[in-house]
Amino acid sequence: MSDKACGSCSTASDCQSRSKEQEKNRKLAHSLSRIKHKVVVLSGKGGVGKSSVAANVAAELSLSGCRVGLVDVDVHGPSIPRLFGLEDSRPVTRDQKLVPAMWNGQLLVMSLGFLLQSKEDSVIWRGPVKMGLIRQFLEDVDWGDLDYLIVDCPPGTGDEPLSVVQLLGHEAHALIVTSPQDVAVDDVRRSVNFCRHTGNQVLGIVENMSGFVCPRCGEEAHIFSSGGGQKLAQEMQVPFLGGIPLDPDMVKAADEGMPFIARQAESPALSALQKILEPIKQLQGQKDFFQDQLSNLQASPSNTPDSVRPQNGAVKIAIPLAQGRLCQHFGHCELFALFSVNTEDKTILHQEQLTPPPHEPGVLPNWLAEKEAGLVIAGGMGSRAQDLLREKGIRIITGAPEGTAEEIVKSWLDGNLVTGQNACDH
Ligand SMILES: Nc1ncnc2c1ncn2[C@@H]1O[C@H](COP(=O)(O)OP(=O)(O)OP(=O)(O)O)[C@@H](O)[C@H]1O
Structure with a gap:
């Protein structure tokens, strides 16, 4: 990586307007x-x-x-x-x-x-x-x-x-x-x-x-x-x-x-x-x-690990949980399982469960961005939450199947996560 700061680069303003x-x-x-x-x-x-x-x-x-x-x-x-x-x-x-x-x-x-x-x-x-x-x-x-x-x-x-x-x-x-x-x-x-x-x-x-x-x-x-x-x-x-x-x-x-x-x-x-x-x-x-x-295609490209760019060698995946299993309603989950995974050798590096802040529109996407989540795998998610997550650069998979967070993450790492309908597309 170059150690030259953006501000001192002669093309910094071009870069900025291009990225805008x-x-x-x-x-x-x-x-x-x-x-x-x-x-x-x-x-x-x-x-x-x-x-x-x-x-x-x-x-x-x-x-x-x-x-x-x-x-x-x-x-x-x-x-x-x-x-x-x-x-x-x-x-x-x-x-x-x-x-x-x-x-x-x-x-x-x-x-x-x-x-x-x-x-x-x-x-x-x-x-x-x-x-x-x-x-x-x-x-x-x-x-x-x-x-x-x-x-x-x-x-x-x-x-x-x-x-x-x-x-x-x-x-x-x-x-x-x-x-x-x-x-x-x-x-x-x-x-x-x-x-x-x-x-x-x-x-x-x-x-x-x-x-x-x-x-x-x-x-x-x-x-x-x-x-x-x-x-x-x-x-x-x-x-x-x-x-x-x-x-x-x-x-x-x-x-x-x-x-x-x-x-x-x-x-x-x-x-x-x-x-x-x-x-x-x-x-x-x-x-x-x-x-x-x-939708008949079982594993869409976004369901595979190569579709999410790792940060510092790892991808952070957040999964909403209720009673230890995938919660079908993103906004109403009790906990989030947060996994840090290595997509190269398909291993789970770290996992923890976190209590999210109380449910209010827009709160969860901000909180997940603070936790550096790069991907959210959910059952159902409303279009508003999807928009806010995308705006934060967080990838989303909806329609994930019933199961524990670990089973879901492992299927995703193996490239065979099968998704269905978004259970909450309002
Ligand atoms: N089939 C019709 N019978 C009677 N009056 C009509 C008919 N079609 C349109 N008009 C009337 O013709 C007028 C012009 O219509 P309209 O505003 O839809 O045209 P326009 O092509 O969109 O015009 P502009 O390009 O100026 O926006 C309106 O008063 C409208 O009510």
Whole structure:
């Protein structure tokens, strides 16, 4: 090891900023890893109904029981708060994270609109500030575990949507909203090419404001030319998800701050929205399949000793105990067994049992960090405790089997610890 102190090194500030950047990237990756499906709602130009589609999709998914996040990164015209009657919400900070507004108990909403003092405020943004805000909305908002994150993007194919898609990564799916006029359709061609360029799958094209169904006689009239979205979908070989007709109730719903899909009885616009939701709902089955395959893998890489870096030649492993055996609830254990092990020759160097401080949120992760634990092997552990432990650089294995702490540590050292479900994933 070099005996040169960091402070005296000529590249110390480079190192520091690189490690800050790495820490930020790690935080972002961690937040995104807790989101099963990401859907970016894009449009080639403004005013085609992109926010309305994003809001209705998010509302319906939450009403069907999914835990959903909706983020409005349209920094120039944030309209999502109004669509949910949440204009007066102001985010609070908890544990250095922004807490999103809640709609209907299952939908978490974050928008720049919450940060503006009044609805009339306009914001003049410099490019880097805009990008920073978009990143912050993904990284520093307490989204927790989500089935879906729906992102209402700024219109166009410029730097802002590009930045969103790049931050979310290849696995984000795009939903492209257009209106029937030729100019909007041309813009969509650019949006599809944009997704091809970023390597993101297009779930489909939606043609909004496609015809008008007369509420009196039920006859459909095409105010603009129609079918452009469908033609384009064929030409670009992406799915066409259908047209949503102009419906005065959609405007009324927006004015009343209640998503159209949540208040509306049968109507052509409602059926159209439900059709758009089909491929989005199907994403769930696909991911569940892969997750099942993953959890069927008996010993995952983190279950093996080479995944934890020793400190001074040893790894310290903490195991929550109740009546001498693994306690299934991390936060409610009586004691912690603390082992010091040598992962090279797979031996236990030292073991002791310690009484933890009384259970309160955040206390155990701090205490375990003070005890220099590098790994916690638990049965069940809530997501909050997992976050706090990871922030302290402590690795976690959940779903460990019944047994004594020594049996568990020995299986881990031998690389054959078999884990199951996290018994307490709340
Ligand atoms: N199918 C529809 N029928 C009737 N009105 C609609 C329909 N879709 C959207 N609208 C209305 O059109 C207006 C614009 O919609 P919205 O804000 O969703 O568009 P946008 O593409 O997100 O716009 P921007 O790019 O400016 O954010 C809103 O008043 C909305 O209520």
